[in-house]
Amino acid sequence: MSIPLPALCCPASRLVIEQSHINHPQSKLYKHIKDHPFNFMLETFIPNCRNEEANLNYIGSSKYFEARIQISSLIHKAFIEAFIKRGTLQLLSCHSKIDDEDVISLSPSGHLVLHLTKQSYQQLGIDGKPSAYNVKKGSQSKYVVEIDLTKPFFQPGKKNYENARNCFAERHTQYYNVMFTWTPMDESIAPVSVCRYFQSIGYKCKEMDVELSSQDMPSVVTCPVLNPHHISDETEGCADYLDLWEWLGAVSCDVNVREKDNMKDEDLYVSTYTCPQPHQHIQGVFRETVTGLISITDILSRLEHLREHSPAHGWCVLTVHGFTDAPVSWGSKEHGFLMDGDNIYSVVLFSDGTYWLISGLGSHDACP
Amino acid sequence: MSAPCDLRASVTSNKIFPEDYILQAIKLGYKTIAVDQTITLAQLEKVHGKFQFPVIQAPQSFLDKLSKLEGGSSVKILSRVTVEYSAQTRFHKQIKPALEKFDIIAARPQDDKALERLLDEEIDIISLDGGLKSAYFLKKELIKKVMVKDLVFELEYAPCVSDSSVMGNTIQLAQDLLTFCKGKNLILSSGHSNPLYIRGPYDVINLAVLFGLPTNLAKETVFGGALNVVKYAEGRKSLSVNIDINQRKV
Numbered sequence: 001m002s003i004p005l006p007a008l009c010c011p012a013s014r015l016v017i018e019q020s021h022i023n024h025p026q027s028k029l030y031k032h033i034k035d036h037p038f039n040f041m042l043e044t045f046i047p048n049c050r051n052e053e054a055n056l057n058y059i060g061s062s063k064y065f066e067a068r069i070q071i072s073s074l075i076h077k078a079f080i081e082a083f084i085k086r087g088t089l090q091l092l093s094c095h096s097k098i099d100d101e102d103v104i105s106l107s108p109s110g111h112l113v114l115h116l117t118k119q120s121y122q123q124l125g126i127d128g129k130p131s132a133y134n135v136k137k138g139s140q141s142k143y144v145v146e147i148d149l150t151k152p153f154f155q156p157g158k159k160n161y162e163n164a165r166n167c168f169a170e171r172h173t174q175y176y177n178v179m180f181t182w183t184p185m186d187e188s189i190a191p192v193s194v195c196r197y198f199q200s201i202g203y204k205c206k207e208m209d210v211e212l213s214s215q216d217m218p219s220v221v222t223c224p225v226l227n228p229h230h231i232s233d234e235t236e237g238c239a240d241y242l243d244l245w246e247w248l249g250a251v252s253c254d255v256n257v258r259e260k261d262n263m264k265d266e267d268l269y270v271s272t273y274t275c276p277q278p279h280q281h282i283q284g285v286f287r288e289t290v291t292g293l294i295s296i297t298d299i300l301s302r303l304e305h306l307r308e309h310s311p312a313h314g315w316c317v318l319t320v321h322g323f324t325d326a327p328v329s330w331g332s333k334e335h336g337f338l339m340d341g342d343n344i345y346s347v348v349l350f351s352d353g354t355y356w357l358i359s360g361l362g363s364h365d366a367c368p
Numbered sequence: 369m370s371a372p373c374d375l376r377a378s379v380t381s382n383k384i385f386p387e388d389y390i391l392q393a394i395k396l397g398y399k400t401i402a403v404d405q406t407i408t409l410a411q412l413e414k415v416h417g418k419f420q421f422p423v424i425q426a427p428q429s430f431l432d433k434l435s436k437l438e439g440g441s442s443v444k445i446l447s448r449v450t451v452e453y454s455a456q457t458r459f460h461k462q463i464k465p466a467l468e469k470f471d472i473i474a475a476r477p478q479d480d481k482a483l484e485r486l487l488d489e490e491i492d493i494i495s496l497d498g499g500l501k502s503a504y505f506l507k508k509e510l511i512k513k514v515m516v517k518d519l520v521f522e523l524e525y526a527p528c529v530s531d532s533s534v535m536g537n538t539i540q541l542a543q544d545l546l547t548f549c550k551g552k553n554l555i556l557s558s559g560h561s562n563p564l565y566i567r568g569p570y571d572v573i574n575l576a577v578l579f580g581l582p583t584n585l586a587k588e589t590v591f592g593g594a595l596n597v598v599k600y601a602e603g604r605k606s607l608s609v610n611i612d613i614n615q616r617k618v
Binding site for chain 2 (some may be wrong): 095097100141316338339
C-alpha cells in the first residue's frame with residue numbers, strides 16, 4: 001500500500017509587473033529603483049548585439065569598501081553630519097545570514113536597521129518590534145530595531161540619543177563585517193573619505209573592486225518576440241511576460257536555449273527548456289555582469305545609458321539582484337529569508353520609451 | 369540563537385574521526401556537529417571493575433585546520449554515543465559513567481518494548497532505525513510520555529539517499545510522528561560518515577516538508593530543534609546543579 005504524501009506546496013513567492021512609459025507622470029520606475037538600496041549584481045542583456053557594438057563602458061563606481069566596525073561608530077554625531085547628511089551612504093553587514101544571525105544595515109535615507117536575534121535584542125536594551133517573519137508562531141526569535149539618524153531630535157544631550165549611545169557603547173559592542181558605498185553630494189569630496197574616517201578611529205577598512213565581466217553569448221540563437229504594449233499573450237504574435245522572465249533566468253544561468261526541433265536526444269537529458277513561442281532568431285546575446293555592492297546612482301546611470309542605446313536593438317533588459325540577507329528590501333519594508341530571499345527586478349526597455357518592470361519577491365517580502 | 373545542527377556524523381567503520389565529513393558539513397553551513405559512535409552494550413569493556421568505552425576525539429591537527437577556516441572558530445563539535453537497545457538489555461548503573469563522558473547520549477531501540485523501557489533512562493535522543501521494517505508500532509500513549517519527558521525522536525536521511533526501501537520506512541515513521549506529536553519532538557540528522565551523503569540545512573528542510581511538516585515548522589526543526597537537544601544535554605551533564613553559569617569574555 002502506498003503512503004499518502006501530503007500535497008507539496010512551494011514556498012510563497014510573487015511576481016509583480018508594471019507596464020508604463022518612462023515619461024509617464026505616474027511611472028514608478030525611478031522610485032522603485034531608489035527604494036531598493038542593497039544590490040549585489042547588475043546584469044545587462046542586449047539581444048542581437050555584440051560586445052563591440054554594445055558601447056557599454058561601465059561608467060559607475062568601480063569601488064566599494066569593506067570594514068570591521070562596531071555600531072557605536074555609526075551614531076557618532078560627526079559621522080552623521082559628515083557622511084549621512086551629505087551624501088548617499090549604503091551600508092550592509094556581510095557574511096551573516098539574516099535567519100539566524102545579527103544583521104545591520106544603513107539605508108540612504110539615514111535609517112539604521114538592526115535585525116537581531118532574541119539574545120542580542122535583550123542585551124541591547126533599545127525598543128524594537130518582533131520580526132514580521134518569525135519562523136515559529138508564538139515564539140519571537142528575531143527582532144527589528146530601527147533608528148532614524150537624521151531626525152532633528154537625535155542629538156547629543158537628548159534622551160534617546162544618549163540611551164542609544166550608552167547601549168551601543170556598553171551592551172552591544174560586537175564587531176560587524178560590513179560593506180558600504182558613499183556617493184557625496186559635493187563631487188570634489190572623494191568617496192574614500194568614509195574609509196579614511198573608519199581607519200582614523202581605529203577600525204580596519206579596505207577598498208574592494210567590483211567584478212566586471214562582458215561576454216557575447218552566440219549560443220543563444222532565439223529570443224521571445226515582445227510587444228511593448230501587451231504583457232500577456234492575449235494578442236497573438238507576442239510572448240507573455242512570464243515567458244520572458246523564464247527566458248531571462250535561463251540565459252542568466254547559461255542554459256542552452258534552442259528550438260525544440262534542433263535539440264538532440266543528449267541535449268534533452270540536461271535540459272528540456274526551449275524558447276517560448278513566438279520567438280525570433282537572433283545572432284546571440286550580449287551580456288554584462290557587474291558584481292559587488294552596487295549603488296543606486298550606478299543603477300540609474302546604467303539605466304540612462306541603456307535608454308540612449310536601446311533604440312538600435314529593439315529591446316534590452318537591466319536586471320538587478322538584491323542581497324538575500326538584507327534586512328530591508330523595497331523601501332523600509334522588512335525582508336526575510338525562509339527558504340529563499342529573492343528580491344530581484346528586471347527592467348525591459350523598449351525603443352519607444354515603454355518599459356516593463358518585473359519584480360520577483362520571496363516568501364518573506366512585502367509587496368513594493 | 370538558532371543555527372543549523374547535524375547531530376549524527378558517524379565515525380567510520382574503522383573508528384577514525386570523520387574529518388572530511390565535518391569539513392563538508394561546515395561548508396554546507398552547519399554550526400554544531402555531533403560525532404557519533406554506535407555501540408551495543410556487549411561492546412562495553414570492563415576495566416578494573418568499571419565499564420569503559422573510549423571517546424574518539426578530534427585530532428589536534430584537525431582542530432588547527434578548523435580554526436583557520438572562515439567561520440571555523442564558531443563551529444562546535446560534540447561527542448555522541450548511540451546505544452543499540454533491545455527488550456532484553458538494560459542500562460545498568462555501572463554502565464552510565466561510561467556513557468556520561470559523551471556530550472549527547474542517544475538510544476536506538478530495536479522494538480516497542482525497548483522503546484517503552486527507555487523512558488526510565490537518562491538519555492537525550494531516541495534514534496529510530498529506518499532500516500528495521502515494521503519494527504516499531506508507535507502508540508499515541510507512548511509518544512505522549514516521550515513528549516512529557518522532553519525527549520526527541522531522531523530520523524536519519526542519509527540511509528534514505530542510498531536505499532529506497534529505507535526511505536519508505538522513514539517516511540512512514542515520520543508520518544506517524546507527525547500524526548501524534550505534530551512534528552514538535554522530531555529532529556533530522558544525517559547518520560553517515562561519507563561526505564557524499566550529507567545535505568545542506570535547506571535541503572533537509574525540504575525533506576522535512578516532503579515528510580509532511582509545514583515549511584515554518586520544518587525550518588524550526590532543523591534550526592532550533594536540534595539546538596534545544598544540545599542545550600538539554602548540557603543541562604543533564606551538569607548533574608547536581610540546576611543552573612550552570614559560565615563567565616563569558618566580552
